[in-house]
Amino acid sequence: MSPVLISKNDVKDFVINLLINEKEIDANILNPESKLKEIGIDSFGFxxxxxSIEHEFDIKFPQEFQDIVTLQDCLDITYNLIIDKNKTRTS
Amino acid sequence: MHCRRIVITGMGVVSPLGNTPEALAQNIFSGKSGIQRFEGAFVDKLICKVAAQAKFDPADYFVKKSDYAILDRIGQMALYASIEATKDANLPLKQQQNAGVYIGTGMGGILSVEEGYETLFKKGENRLKPYTVLMCMYNSAASAIATHFEFSGPNLTFSTACSSSAIAIGQAYKDIKLGDINYALAGGTDAILAYASIKSWESIRTLADEDPDDVSASCKPFSADRSGLVIGEGAAMLVLEELEHAQSRGAPIYAEIVGYGTANDFKHVAIPSVEGQAATMQAAIKNSGLAPDAIQYINAHGTGTKFNDETETEAIKQIFGKHAYQLAVSSTKSMHGHLMGAAGALEAMITVQSLLRNELPPTINLNNPDPKCDLNYVPNQSQKIENYRYAMSNSFAFGGTGASLIFKKVE
Incomplete structure (x- = not known):
């Protein structure tokens, strides 16, 4: 089976929608460098x-995620996990 | 020692008869039933398709989704009722006070438990959402309330089945009386209309048969044709406050709590005994220092099961003697169903409203007298009462823990 093609923009749209609609974060304060803690996402919210991201893209985040500080960090790791998953499936 | 007196200064409710104390009172004293055909996905699989559901969609009662999305239904209902009780009492919404939260719940976050099992066992998924633990735990509602109001005092949850919230109110009353705190939010919440829990109630054959002519008349306490209880859901919260504290800030005062007693009915885990129920009422009367004939009205546990109603009638006769035939007894469960862990608090609220209105709430659907139930049950219509001062509310439970509360009208 060929992997479903997901672009960086798909990931970004999904996560930003999640933050705005589910977490009620004001869209005006969101930018890639936003620190998740500073926009009101506590550890449980994270x-x-x-x-939701794992469910949407069928991936598994690592147990440790102290490195994920900003929105961009979150988008990068999501995209990389999708790439890794697709590599595993095609190999 | 100066004797501290405890009064009720705020009330909030989510119930099958409305989500304000005013709507509740209007329905109760006009004898309206909140019992109807159960609305749920699995209704076809139920033997008993009757329930008293609360019309409560949290999206209509909270400003933001994040205010309620991480709470089980018990937490949503109890938090909303607490916010309303706090407003009613003119207390600030963020308090940071040494105040307490005392909540009773019979089955805790059972809807969330069921949702979790459905995800794993039925849908075959292999993980649960992050808030699952915090939604299932029994103290989830109390914690949501204490966190919301920033209370630093006791944050306590009581689970004694159907007497849970009467116990919660009684224990709050004791702690305020002792001087540990000056006020508390006390009450109960239960939302057990989940498939597995209804099935487990069906299996002990205590649920009412559906009335063939009128679903809303299916619960018939003290009537010869009674066939069981109807499961309800909801939350009822009271602000309990030390009298001088309430007076000093000009709070509304609805009634005084003058007695609380609890006793264990140890003979059987589920079959009530006259001795156990009588001991509970006796404990409350002793605590109040009143003579038994001071009690003018009893809001009975009155589930509508054969066993409870005749046992409770006999226990009342044992405690009150001839006065049992002078006082009035009613079961408002005939209208709001059995709110399980929230029942005691809802019925305490109705008892307070009874004192405020000089009016006794009826037992509806009482059309066939049972010779074993021969007291004044305020059949079918409310009754006005003069020189009204003291009323009692009874709660008994599977497991044995009984609780009676005695309220005094504000002079």
């Missing part, structure tokens, strides 16, 4: 975001 777990919920990961839960």
């Amino acid at each position: 777990l919920e975001i990961i839960f």
Whole structure:
């Protein structure tokens, strides 16, 4: 089976929608360098975001995620996990 | 020692008869039933398709989704009722006070438990959403309330089945009386209309048969044709406050709590005994220092099961003697169903409203007298009462823990 092609923009749209609609974050304060803690995402809120992202893209975040500080960090790791998954499936 | 007196200064409710104390009172005292055909995905699989559901969509009652999305239905209902009770009492919404939260719940976050099992066992997924633990735990509602109001005092949850919230109110009353705190939010919440929990109630054959002519008349406490209880859901919260504290800030005062007693009905885990129920009422009367004939009205546990109603009638006769035939007894469960862990608090609220209105709430659907139930049950219509001062509310439970509360009209 060929992997579903997901672009960086697809990931970005999904995560930003999640932040705006599920977490009620003001769209005006969102930018890639936004620190998740500073826009009101606490550690449990972050777990919920990961839960939704994992579900949407069928990926698994690592157990440790201290490195994910900004929105961009979150988008990067999501995209990389999708690439890794697709590599595994095609190899 | 100066004797601290405890009064009720705020009330909030989510119930099958409305989500304000005013709507509740209007329905209760006009004898209206909130019991109807159960609305749920699995209704076809139920033997008993009757329930008293609360019309409560949290999206209509909270400003933001994040205010309620991480709460089980018990937490949503109890938090909303607490916010309303706090407004009613003219207390600030963020308090940072040494105040307490005392909540009773019989089955905790059972809807969330069921949702979790459905995800794993039925849908075959292999993980659960992050808030699952915090939604299932029994203290989820109390914690949501204490966190919301920033209370630093006792944050306590009581689970004694159907007496849970009467116990919660009683224990709050004791702690305020002792001087540990000056006020508390106390009450109960339960939302057990999940498939597995209804099935488990069906299996002990205590649920009412559906009335063939009128679904809303299916619960018939003290009537010879009673066939069981109807499961309800909701939350009822009271602000309990030390009298001088309430007076100093000009709070509304709805009634005084003057007695609380609890006793264990140890003979059987589920079959009530006259001795156990009588001991509970006796404990409350002793605590109040009143003579038994001071009690003018009893809001009965009155589930509508054969066993409870005749046992409770006999226990009332044992405690009150001849006065049992002078006082009035009613079961408002005939209208709002059995709110399980929230029942005691809802019925305490109705008892307070009874004192405020000089009016006794009826037992509806009482059309066939049972010779074993021969007291004044305020059949079918409310009754006005003069020189009204003291009323009692009874709660009994599977497991044995009984609780009676005695309220005094504000002079």
